[in-house]
Amino acid sequence: MEERTQDYRFVTTAEDLAGVAKTLQGAEVIGLDLETTALSPRDGRVRLLQLATLEETFIVDVFEAVDLSPLTEILEGGPVKVGHNLKFDHQFLDALHSVSLSPLFDTMLAAQVIDGGNYAASYSLESVAERYVDESLDKSEQRSDWSGKLSEAQLAYAAQDARVLLSLHERLAASLEEEELERISRIEFEAIPTIARMELAGIKLDVARWKELEVTVRERRDRAAERLESFFPPPEGVLPLEGLGPRLNLNSPKQITDAFRTLGIDLSDTKVWTLLKVDHPAAKALLEYRELQKKLGTYLETYPGFISPKTGRIHANFLQCRVPTGRLACTAPNIQQIPHEDEFRRCFVAEDGNTLVIADYSQIELRILAEVSEDPAFVGAFQRGVDLHSLTAATMYNVSMDEVTKVQRTAAKRINFGLMYGRGARSLSAQLGTDEERGRQLIDEYFANYPKVQRFLQRTANRAMRDRTLRTLAGRLRKFGNDPVADDRGAMRREAMNFPIQGAASDIAKLALIYVREELEGLDARLINSIHDEFVVECADERAGEVSEKTRAAMVRAGEEILEKVPVEVEVEVSREWRK
DNA sequence: AGTGAGAGCCAC
DNA sequence: AAACGTGGCTCTCACT
Known part of the structure; x- marks a missing residue:
């Protein structure tokens, strides 16, 4: 030495x-x-x-x-x-x-x-x-x-x-x-190499296509802005020069609220939900402006700046243990929140000679709810391969499965998802456009059909309040603070009801991160994005079939390692562009 | 000029 | 309290 x-x-x-x-x-x-x-x-x-x-x-x-x-x-x-x-x-x-x-x-x-x-x-x-x-x-x-x-x-x-x-x-x-955190910590540790490599691999953005979209969205945004401004004429009597600068900042909720007051409209806030109820063309224009401004400011104008000059790809930062439920978080940029529309996602592409394999768990959170609640109707539906939303609609509206209308299925879907988050009658009825009484009725109906789901959710919330601690199926721990103010009890109960479900989905996804890497070892294939229940893999064209099956196998294996009563399904698509 | 809270909205 | 859970990002606005 x-x-x-x-x-x-x-x-x-x-x-x-x-x-x-x-x-x-x-x-x-x-x-x-x-x-x-x-x-x-x-x-x-x-x-x-x-x-x-x-x-x-x-x-x-x-x-x-x-x-x-x-x-x-x-x-x-x-x-x-x-x-x-x-x-x-x-x-x-x-x-x-x-x-x-x-x-x-x-x-x-x-x-x-x-x-x-x-x-x-x-x-x-x-x-x-x-x-x-x-x-x-x-x-x-x-x-x-x-x-x-x-x-x-x-x-x-x-x-x-x-x-x-x-x-x-x-x-x-x-x-x-x-x-008793050995199992979950082992999962975390073994997932590190996959996440490290996913960041290194990065994701390719088709910049030409992105810029094209940027131009059209900007034109649409400018038109919406003009239309919106036309409802708020400048005050009379201003000197010519004073009328020139920007007088109304359309991005300022405060100024927007003031501006709407001049139209005789009092807004409690300027959220989408509030504006949707306002029967005035200015509200429509504002909604359109907002949507386009968001897309322009958050995505279109910003993402190209994240492309590494060294690789020509975007290398996001995945945070492994930031979310209490175990989900990954993602920053700089967050590529888990790209708008779902085709026009955005089709800009994320495979390199020449490569293709994307897009694999996602089918209704994983509902399968977990079935597993942990052991509700026979819920479990049975998944075991028989029946569409759970249709089944829910059929039983709730007292019709046969093939009589279920689209509207009924959509309502059932919203209830299925909403109740997992501890949603109440008022907010459910609001979403469904019915009165609170009807919302109450639908929830009662739902729990009458799936009594063990209700029991699971109530017990979970009660246990969290009592023990201040919960576990997911793989043993991830959630500690709850000791002094929830009275006001926060509801929030804590809702969080508690959701934790075992979202948490188990994360358990499965993290296990799948490990298995995907094992399966794809040496295959000219790499994971490039992970959006909670969806993985995006990039691989050589000629490997697409093999990679699809191996990715699916890895994800199913992870799911079935955690779920014992309910089958796990993974849907896989192959496309040069990131879309379904 | 930087900071942080609040409002609002994107994803699952 | 539009009370539906988990995040990150952008913009405004007040403050230092």
Whole structure:
């Protein structure tokens, strides 16, 4: 070793790397951390790789020892690699050194899983170390320049970061065991490589098509704005110059409310639901303006800016444990909220010679409700392959299955979904356009047909109020705060009713993330988007059939591992464009 | 100039 | 309280 101090060994040559590998061979756990010259492997390189065991800490200068192959066996198998936000480390090592870290223990995800959705303000290594092992870290070197000659302070910092992971692991692993969170944490850890690769792969936006859409939407927006403004003539008597500037900001709810008052219309707010009830052409114009402005501002004008100049693709950021129910969240940009219309989704395309495989779970949340409630009619419908919305409509309206009208099925569908979210009579009747009495009647009717669904929802809400804690089928924990104000009781009960359903769907989706990667290994196919119950895979044209079946198989396997009584179905489409 | 709350709306 | 759960993003507006 070139340099040796009490705290760490600094490694710079291939020969030394081989020695490190030998030393680490028998280790059970290794604290692993990287220092990089940028936050994305597209923009920066790995400078340091730190590996810590209880006995010693190695700091590898990756600028000097670029070839990490002596460590491959250690990094891709054997000891558990403990890291903080391993998605980051996985991406750098995968993209720049062809190393796929495994098996994993992520201290950030562990802390989040333990907190059960009652999230702390920060899950930085510094914060988690302070909370769990009462150790305060000096992070002043974190954003220092890692590309030049390294100072003693930088190396000491790097070594400390890797070492603290070991004590954190010990403490967090004990908590996971105590709280019976081993299964769910294992799912989270094993899903990391899939999510890391999904971000690296990115998604292709057909910019020409997108810009074309942008132009037409802008024209439509401008026309809607003109029409809207024509209802609000400028006050008389203004001097010519004063009338020139923009006088009414159409994006300001406050100014819109004031403007409508001049028409004799008092708006409580300017939400869609409110405006729909206003029988005035200005309200229609505003609704149209709003829709187009949203599409322009949020999507059309913004998304091209997210395209990486290095890859020509959009690399979104998926947040693995931010949502209490276990769903992924997505930012910068959120590619889980692209408008569903064809004109938007058809702009997301496969590369030349490739195609998209779009696979989604069929009614997964309703299947989960059937499973957890054990309602015989509900379970039976899925087992027989009967359309649940039609069945619900038939029983609620007292007609036979083939007499159910479209309107009745739509109403039944809304009830099926609404009640999963703890929806009440008033809001249901509002959506259905009936009075509250009729809404009450429909709900009573519904629960008379599916008594165990009602019992499940009530019991779940009661248990949450009593125990302040709930679990999903795979064991994900949700802790509820201790002091709900009286006003929040309803909200908490609704959240509680929804958690086991949305949460189990997330359990299944995360398990599927693991299986999809296993199935597609070595196939020239990669996951490029995950929208809760839908996966988008991009693959070589000639692989489409195989990839479709393997993706479906992975998703069904995940579903059936969690659901025992109810079958799971996955629908798969193949298209060059992202659409159904 | 940056920040944060509020309003509103996109997805599942 | 349009009381339907989970998010993220854009815009306004008031504040520092």
